[in-house]
Amino acid sequence: MPSVVTPHSGRELDATSDAIDEVNVIRGKSWNDESEFDENLDKSQFRDYEAACDRVKAFYKEQHEKQTVAFNIKARVDFKTRKRARMGVWEAIELLNTLIDESDPDTDASQIEHLLQTAEAIRRDGKPEWMQVTGLLHDLGKLLLLFGSEGQWDVVGDTFVVGCKFSDKIIYPETFQNNPDSYDAVYSTECGIYKPHCGLDNVMLSWGHDEYLYNVFKDQSSLPAEALAMIRYHSFYPWHREGAYSHLTNEKDIKILEAVKAFNPYDLYSKCDKPCDVEELRPYYQGLIAKFFPPVLDW
Ligand SMILES: O[C@H]1[C@H](O)[C@@H](O)[C@H](O)[C@@H](O)[C@H]1O
Numbered sequence: 001m002p003s004v005v006t007p008h009s010g011r012e013l014d015a016t017s018d019a020i021d022e023v024n025v026i027r028g029k030s031w032n033d034e035s036e037f038d039e040n041l042d043k044s045q046f047r048d049y050e051a052a053c054d055r056v057k058a059f060y061k062e063q064h065e066k067q068t069v070a071f072n073i074k075a076r077v078d079f080k081t082r083k084r085a086r087m088g089v090w091e092a093i094e095l096l097n098t099l100i101d102e103s104d105p106d107t108d109a110s111q112i113e114h115l116l117q118t119a120e121a122i123r124r125d126g127k128p129e130w131m132q133v134t135g136l137l138h139d140l141g142k143l144l145l146l147f148g149s150e151g152q153w154d155v156v157g158d159t160f161v162v163g164c165k166f167s168d169k170i171i172y173p174e175t176f177q178n179n180p181d182s183y184d185a186v187y188s189t190e191c192g193i194y195k196p197h198c199g200l201d202n203v204m205l206s207w208g209h210d211e212y213l214y215n216v217f218k219d220q221s222s223l224p225a226e227a228l229a230m231i232r233y234h235s236f237y238p239w240h241r242e243g244a245y246s247h248l249t250n251e252k253d254i255k256i257l258e259a260v261k262a263f264n265p266y267d268l269y270s271k272c273d274k275p276c277d278v279e280e281l282r283p284y285y286q287g288l289i290a291k292f293f294p295p296v297l298d299w
């Protein structure tokens with residue numbers, strides 16, 4: 001397999017994985033060992049969009065109408081040109097805590113709860129520290145809601161590619177009939193504005209908390225490439241769960257997919273774990289944050 005240079009500090013994915021694996025022989029489990037959720041857990045009860053409440057259905061109807069190429073470009077320009085906030089990572093977690101995610105059929109829990117449950121499930125399985133901290137922070141991009149997003153539709157929910165035909169592997173695919181890009185001569189074709197196998201680095205995913213947080217962390221953390229991939233693609237279910245978009249992905253994405261799939265069970269199945277004691281866990285996670293992040297970041 002050709003070596004793959006990651007956008008993050010030019011390191012090679014394979015080399016990063018090897019170094020991390022070596023450390024984990026001493027510390028515990030490797031990041032790609034299978035997760036160990038209770039075998040009695042009924043996984044089919046999660047992500048049941050047929051049975052989802054009206055709030056979830058209304059959310060996706062709006063999102064699928066409004067996530068267009070034009071909006072995506074505007075959001076990215078906005079991200080690059082605007083200053084939002086400067087603060088530490090723990091402060092950001094506390095700030096996020098007031099939000100309830102309207103796209104989520106599986107939990108009404110607060111965001112700090114969901115972040116800690118995800119991190120604790122990863123820690124319980126003996127996974128490396130960088131993965132624990134990734135669990136703790138993966139949804140911090142939802143801060144966009146406080147930084148002038150248009151609504152929840154440009155922050156939360158599953159992601160998909162814009163600029164080419166909307167995949168029928170996206171949940172509620174029929175709701176794209178109200179998206180003007182569905183009728184565009186180029187955007188409605190299989191590859192749209194992209195070359196076949198151009199790689200996910202070169203496509204525009206619908207704008208939201210994944211893409212935003214990846215862009216915030218890529219230059220302001222020492223997280224490995226796998227962690228950044230987990231953050232960037234964790235909501236990209238049409239790809240990591242349904243296998244869509246194989247005509248656009250390349251060799252590098254195959255490697256990245258492994259990381260995203262290793263992360264997914266912790267994000268999803270920890271939603272029914274028992275609540276965490278925030279104050280008790282705080283010192284441990286603040287210690288982890290200090291290992292991977294500067295004291296203050298630009299958000
Ligand atoms: O409703 C959820 C939620 O917004 C998550 O944070 C996101 O990562 C998922 O993909 C989505 O289905």
Ligand SMILES: [Fe+2]
Binds near residue numbers: 139234
């Ligand atoms: Fe998320």
Ligand SMILES: [Fe+2]
Binds near residue numbers: 114138139267
């Ligand atoms: Fe999450």
